[in-house]
Amino acid sequence: MAEPLLLNAQEIGTLIAGLLTLAVFSYLWADNAVYRAVEHLFIGISAGYVAVVALQRVIVPLTIEPALQSGPSWNNLLPLGLSLLLLCRFVRPVAWLANLPLGIAVGTGVGLGLTGVIAGTLVPQLFAAVPSVPGEVGVLVGAACLLVVMLAFGYTFTEKHLDHKLARLIISAGRLVAMFALGAVFADLATSRLTLLSGRLYFLLHDWLGIMRGGL
Secondary structure (H helix, E strand, C coil): CCCCCCCCHHHHHHHHHHHHHHHHHHHHCCCCHHHHHHHHHHHHHHHHHHHHHHHHHHHHHHHHHHHHHHCCCHHHHHHHHHHHHHHHHHCHHHHHHHHHHHHHHHHHHHHHHHHHHHHHHHHHHHHHCCCCCCHHHHHHHHHHHHHHHHHHHHHHHCCCCCCCHHHHHHHHHHHHHHHHHHHHHHHHHHHHHHHHHHHHHHHHHHHHCCCCCCCC
């Protein structure tokens, strides 16, 4: 009498992961119900995970526990109240109350993001555009890099309706620089996606089917 096939938790997880991977790959053939089911499953699991993490690491330790230990205060009641106002979006008569926490969140995010872009990206990129190469060669390289950066800025901020010959020249040169930059970004993105694809193929052939030894 044949013994029943028993799988441990890791083997069951590998089997489910392989089936889900094939379901996602089925989109390459055509949009189908299996792919949409896996897509909804992924979105639901991600939303549930984010909700649990927010509850365990933000809401409970920063609002509920301090209120229970030291009593209610503005430091813990105000964030909790603003969070509860977001639920008013589902009640039509008071749906406008959800705009208050949304406005605070968007305004704070834009302010912090703009400050971070200027201090953490724009200014360092301007300094990094001039490499520290000693001698006359360094001056030439730095001037060329600075010129490329200024052309890119010129293409971004120059109005398209300007008819001046110099303005059109700056726009054309800046467009060329932007095309090279976007091409490099696209190449990096394609390379990273191919790396992810090779990783999933290796998982299917090595971990799931067990017909491959070594790496891709």
